[in-house]
Amino acid sequence: MEPSTARLLILDDDADVAFAARMLLRRRHADIKVLHDPVDLIAQPAQADVDVVLLDLNFTPGRTDGAEGLAALDLLLRQPRPPAVIALTAYADVPLAVEALKRGASDFITKPWDNARLLAAVDSALARRAAPPTPAASSALMGDSNAMNAVRALVASVGPTEANVLVLGENGVGKELVAQAIHLASRRADKSFLAVDMGALPEATFESELFGHRKGSFTDAKGDRDGRFQAARGGTLFLDEIGNTPLAAQAKLLTALERRAVTPLGADRPQDVDVRIVSATNLDEAQLFDPAVFRPDLLFRLNTIVIRVPPLRERKEDVPGLLRHYLGHYERQYARPARGLSDAALAALSAWHWPGNVRALRHACERAVILAVGPHYAFADFGLADPAPASAALSAPAPAPADERTLGDLERAAIAAAMDGAKGNISEAARRLGLSRAALYRKLDKHGL
Numbered sequence: 001m002e003p004s005t006a007r008l009l010i011l012d013d014d015a016d017v018a019f020a021a022r023m024l025l026r027r028r029h030a031d032i033k034v035l036h037d038p039v040d041l042i043a044q045p046a047q048a049d050v051d052v053v054l055l056d057l058n059f060t061p062g063r064t065d066g067a068e069g070l071a072a073l074d075l076l077l078r079q080p081r082p083p084a085v086i087a088l089t090a091y092a093d094v095p096l097a098v099e100a101l102k103r104g105a106s107d108f109i110t111k112p113w114d115n116a117r118l119l120a121a122v123d124s125a126l127a128r129r130a131a132p133p134t135p136a137a138s139s140a141l142m143g144d145s146n147a148m149n150a151v152r153a154l155v156a157s158v159g160p161t162e163a164n165v166l167v168l169g170e171n172g173v174g175k176e177l178v179a180q181a182i183h184l185a186s187r188r189a190d191k192s193f194l195a196v197d198m199g200a201l202p203e204a205t206f207e208s209e210l211f212g213h214r215k216g217s218f219t220d221a222k223g224d225r226d227g228r229f230q231a232a233r234g235g236t237l238f239l240d241e242i243g244n245t246p247l248a249a250q251a252k253l254l255t256a257l258e259r260r261a262v263t264p265l266g267a268d269r270p271q272d273v274d275v276r277i278v279s280a281t282n283l284d285e286a287q288l289f290d291p292a293v294f295r296p297d298l299l300f301r302l303n304t305i306v307i308r309v310p311p312l313r314e315r316k317e318d319v320p321g322l323l324r325h326y327l328g329h330y331e332r333q334y335a336r337p338a339r340g341l342s343d344a345a346l347a348a349l350s351a352w353h354w355p356g357n358v359r360a361l362r363h364a365c366e367r368a369v370i371l372a373v374g375p376h377y378a379f380a381d382f383g384l385a386d387p388a389p390a391s392a393a394l395s396a397p398a399p400a401p402a403d404e405r406t407l408g409d410l411e412r413a414a415i416a417a418a419m420d421g422a423k424g425n426i427s428e429a430a431r432r433l434g435l436s437r438a439a440l441y442r443k444l445d446k447h448g449l
Contacts, residue, residue: 005329006126008032009048011041011072012056012088017111021054021088024115025122028195031333038072048076052125053085055105057096066096070103077104084125088113116231120192124235127189141174141181142325143318147310151178158305159185164257166242166302167280169309171426171444172359175280176240178309182278183236191235196228199244199427206249208265211256217266229262229273236276242302243281243294244427254298277302283425312354312361319350322358326365327377336369342376352384356444412447415440 008029012018018034025032033050035041038059041048053076057069069087076085087100087108097108107121141152158165159182167175176195183193201209208218212227228237245253256262257277261270279302281288288294312319323341331338341349354360368381415433422428430440 004029004126006031006052007050008122009050009053009083010034011036011038011053013037013059014056017056017088021118024118028119029122038068038075041072041075048079048083049081050083052122053083054088054109054122055085055100056088057093057100064093066093066099069096070100073100073103073105086121086125114225114231116194116228117226120194120231120235123194124190124192127184127191127193141177142322143315144321145310145315145318147315148318151307151309152181154305154307155181155185158182158307160187162186162276163304164277164279164302165305165307166299167278167307167309168285169280169282170311170357171282172357173309173311174358175282175309176238178307179236179238179240179278179280183238183276186236186276188235188276192232193236193238194228194232195238195240197240199241201245201249203246203249206246207252210253211262212264214264214266217264221266224264227262227264229256229275230271232275234274236278239277239279239302241281241426242279243283243288244425247295250295250298254295254301257298257301287425312357316350319352319354319361320346322361323349323365326362327369330366330369334369336372339372339374340376342378345377345379345381348379349382349384411443415443415447419444 006029008025008031010018010021010025010032012021012034013036015036018036022032022034036059055069055072055076057066058064059068073085073087076083082104084106085100085104087097087105088111089097089100089108090111097105097110100108106125109118109121141148141155155178165179165182167178169175179195180193183189196210207213208221208225208227210227210229212225212230213221215221215223239253256273259270260274261272263270283293288299289296312322323346327341328338330336356363364382364384367383368377371383372378372381415429418429418432422432426440433440435443
């Protein structure tokens with residue numbers, strides 16, 4: 001999942017609450033500030049130059065009138081470019097949260113929050129701040145190649161419709177960015193965009209996570225909880241890695257899509273849901289059409305429109321622009337000096353085969369910005385193997401002799417072999433390696449795979 005470039009601020013006097021919110025949001029957003037006292041907004045006005053603020057309404061112990069939070073809200077909304085403000089409040093403070101909405105807050109979240117609800121609220125706030133959906137809806141899909149122009153044209157055509165869309169592409173090509181662009185080009189752009197990693201949902205809790213549950217429906221069900229379908233109500237539900245959904249769970253998902261209704265665990269009647277479905281997978285189409293892997297009836301529900309996102313090696317003319325974008329982004333993030341690329345580095349990076357696609361390029365740029373010391377970025381700053389000749393674009397670098405290979409080399413080779421054997425299926429590769437999906441993603445990023 002590509003982290004956004006949005007800037008978030010959490011303003012809460014409870015360090016534990018602020019930490020929990022930051023840990024949840026950092027999965028999607030790289031730039032998150034935390035403050036514990038609204039006085040800091042006055043002392044350091046630049047702190048308020050953000051896109052979304054999660055604002056507690058009471059700061060001094062014992063106070064419940066919300067005056068401090070409302071004053072901070074007024075201050076934030078007086079900024080030249082005011083952020084979207086989401087009020088954080090205890091259940092007893094809901095009337096206070098309503099007052100915050102009247103004063104200009106975009107939403108409120110009750111504590112303890114539901115993770116899906118909080119993520120959806122932030123996504124919705126960011127969507128409302130976005131420019132009108134055309135032509136900016138696909139502006140995050142960078143590249144001037146014919147392939148990317150075709151992707152953007154498809155997004156512009158399908159976005160305003162209600163058609164379900166299936167996005168195909170290798171790991172790291174930016175499938176979620178395509179899904180977000182479709183959402184922003186739709187009539188649902190002012191509602192939630194909620195992403196779900198289907199491969200990471202345990203089969204035992206699949207129904208609870210997607211459809212919700214009622215208090216007492218199972219041992220740990222201590223209260224009613226909405227599922228992802230309800231949390232995305234009115235907006236877009238992005239089912240990432242849909243190809244990794246177990247067959248039994250696929251049947252339950254098909255039923256929900258056919259009926260446009262879900263029944264929470266423990267409930268006695270279904271709830272209508274109004275969501276648009278965009279899904280994505282890194283499986284190739286031969287695997288998708290294998291009924292032993294994916295139900296044909298579910299596939300036909302999901303693939304009304306298919307958008308294929310090309311790997312970076314097939315659109316190398318986009319590499320220079322991507323390099324400039326990400327190098328500039330990380331130079332600003334880490335307050336590092338702007339550097340140009342040497343001609344040799346640019347040629348080598350443009351010829352590189354980028355097996356990890358745009359995600360790998362982004363991580364390589366971050367490494368270069370952190371470690372570069374010369375007046376220009378050199379190829380070695382990006383942490384890649386020796387430049388690959390164009391004729392060997394799909395070939396892995398030749399391994400070092402066994403007695404010269406480091407533990408990192410061996411780990412990288414093992415992961416590459418497992419990914420190759422699993423044909424890019426993350427869940428299968430993780431199983432072969434004895435790792436969790438999350439651990440495998442971290443190692444893929446670490447080794448630029």
